[in-house]
Amino acid sequence: MTKPTCAISGCEQGVIARGWCHRHYKRWQTHGDPSYVPPVRDWRPRFWARVDKTAPGGCWVWTGSVESKGYGAPTINGAKRPAHRVAYEDLVGPIPEGLHLDHLCRVRRCVNPEHLEPVTSRENALRGIQTKLTDDQARALHERWRSGEGVTALAREVSMHPSTLHHRFRLLEGR
CATH class of the missing domain: 1.10.10 (Arc Repressor Mutant, subunit A)
Incomplete structure (x- = not known):
């Protein structure tokens, strides 16, 4: 015997109540509509509000949450991402495959793309040891x-x- 699936078109999850799966039932409970889809918010205003562009040396310092190694750690669309990578990708474009971003200024919280250079992992490590x-x-x-x-x-x-x-x-x- 096959288990009934959710009544919402395109959803193949099993029914838990009212003919809907858990996700659609919760959407109905919370929003009054099982088909409700939360709007995707633009993360940019929140992200850039946490950047101080007045720091000495031209650094744009991330002022939000910081991870254990000292890099900025914003949450973008539900996932933690390194702040310098987010800023670089937003203002410059994708980071080339297999490369890391080297902080030329040596400030881990800096997100100024002019202070970031795509380099190999080895080059990044060597620069960090030698110039720090x-x-x-x-x-x-x-x-x-x-x-x-x-x-x-x-x-x-x-x-x-x-x-x-x-x-x-x-x-x-x-x-």
Whole structure:
């Protein structure tokens, strides 16, 4: 025996009540119409309202939610996306296949497309390690780390990921 399907045209889900599937029944309960489709809101006004274009150095700083590594993390159409990628795609176009966006300014919350360059993953990592700190700064942090300070606290001080700073320390040690 086949289970009855939803009465809404094109819906093949099983019936739970009133001849409708769960989704259409809930739409009827909430909006009084089982065929109600919520309007798709333009995310751009909300996104750009969270960008501060007055920061020093020409950075456009994302002021909304930030993920654990320090990158902006807006919700676009129900999904979290990196803010710099959203801004680049909105103002410039698609990011070429297989490439990452390098923050030339080294500010992870920056969404200014003039500060973003599509590069390979390897190039992005190398640039991050080499340009984040001068050799003198890296040596000073390395000394502090060798004297017992935690790499996480040191990395936070210079806005780096701890593993990136630790890798820089290994380069200093010749490993």
